[in-house]
Amino acid sequence: MLDKVKSLISEIKDTSAKTNEEIEQFRLKFIGRNNIINDLFGEFKSVPADQKRELGPALNQLKVLAAAKLKELSASLNSKDVSSADVDVTLPGIHAMEGSIHPISQTRSRIIEIFERQGFNVEDGPEIDNDWNNFTALNFPENHPAREMQDTYFIEKDPDILLRTHTSNVQTRLMKAKKPPIRSIMPGRVYRNEAISARAHCFFHQVEGLVVGENISFKDLKNTLYHFSKEMFGKDTKIRLRPSYFPFTEPSAEIDISCFICGGSGCKICKQTGWVEIAGSGMVDPNVLENCGIDSTKYSGFAFGMGIERVTMLKYQLDDLRLFSENDIRFLKQF
Numbered sequence: 001m002l003d004k005v006k007s008l009i010s011e012i013k014d015t016s017a018k019t020n021e022e023i024e025q026f027r028l029k030f031i032g033r034n035n036i037i038n039d040l041f042g043e044f045k046s047v048p049a050d051q052k053r054e055l056g057p058a059l060n061q062l063k064v065l066a067a068a069k070l071k072e073l074s075a076s077l078n079s080k081d082v083s084s085a086d087v088d089v090t091l092p093g094i095h096a097m098e099g100s101i102h103p104i105s106q107t108r109s110r111i112i113e114i115f116e117r118q119g120f121n122v123e124d125g126p127e128i129d130n131d132w133n134n135f136t137a138l139n140f141p142e143n144h145p146a147r148e149m150q151d152t153y154f155i156e157k158d159p160d161i162l163l164r165t166h167t168s169n170v171q172t173r174l175m176k177a178k179k180p181p182i183r184s185i186m187p188g189r190v191y192r193n194e195a196i197s198a199r200a201h202c203f204f205h206q207v208e209g210l211v212v213g214e215n216i217s218f219k220d221l222k223n224t225l226y227h228f229s230k231e232m233f234g235k236d237t238k239i240r241l242r243p244s245y246f247p248f249t250e251p252s253a254e255i256d257i258s259c260f261i262c263g264g265s266g267c268k269i270c271k272q273t274g275w276v277e278i279a280g281s282g283m284v285d286p287n288v289l290e291n292c293g294i295d296s297t298k299y300s301g302f303a304f305g306m307g308i309e310r311v312t313m314l315k316y317q318l319d320d321l322r323l324f325s326e327n328d329i330r331f332l333k334q335f
């Protein structure tokens with residue numbers, strides 16, 4: 001029996017296969033259900049004890065060898081398959097398309113990060129709201145043009161339900177719900193009934209901010225936005241405040257930053273002025289505080305608002321707002 005085992009061992013060692021059928025034959029003989037090695041193990045039981053010492057290890061070796069050979073045969077045949085088939089194995093692989101974060105989301109995250117480090121928390125509110133939260137509480141006079149149909153998408157009349165025109169509706173809700181101190185930003189989508197062009201869209205995104213507390217002054221507003229501008233556009237950025245008007249702030253100011261492309265000497269982006277506008281701002285009008293149940297003799301506050309599209313366009317020097325909502329992969333994959 002030992003001779004038989006030895007001859008099978010050398011048979012296995014010498015085996016090679018050129019086809020899958022040959023491999024299958026090998027498998028049936030040595031590994032399959034009624035394989036020859038199992039038969040030998042069966043016979044092994046009745047072998048005299050003195051022969052078992054030598055025969056046992058040899059049988060085990062046979063079994064291990066058969067399994068290893070089967071692996072080796074199929075591996076070598078498969079690799080031959082690849083090289084012989086009509087496949088050019090030197091071609092680069094096909095990569096799965098990877099998504100990327102939309103530029104608007106990237107800018108929003110960056111803005112949030114900068115304000116969070118200044119102690120602001122993020123507040124959210126509905127895109128559909130009533131006239132009071134979007135306009136009346138914010139001191140918009142009854143006949144203010146922003147309320148008219150050309151600016152606002154009304155959903156229902158009496159009581160007026162509309163698509164918010166700014167995220168200031170979240171400021172109203174916040175002041176009604178919480179007592180000062182308040183130090184929050186509100187990012188979100190807003191809607192205005194505008195003709196779609198390179199410069200305007202019927203929806204866009206804003207981040208507004210609100211700080212209400214004791215002894216909050218214009219100096220705090222200026223410092224907060226100065227710090228933001230340096231973080232967002234570079235440490236040499238300067239800011240400039242221009243008097244402006246918003247119904248809900250008094251005094252109000254438009255915030256410009258020194259042009260980070262030309263450094264202030266004048267270029268296409270800043271239209272040769274050296275400055276670009278990034279935000280509206282002002283001290284919260286006492287009427288607004290009172291409308292929301294906050295004592296305007298004790299508390300003061302400042303607010304600001306900026307367009308995320310605008311900040312993104314400045315940062316990447318884009319000149320068409322529509323690119324953000326067209327889902328053109330050639331545009332999006334650059335970010």
Ligand code: PHE
Nearest residue numbers: 166168280281282303304305
């Ligand atoms: N709500 C203003 C807008 O949408 C932006 C703003 C917010 C201005 C806060 C001043 C203060 O244009």
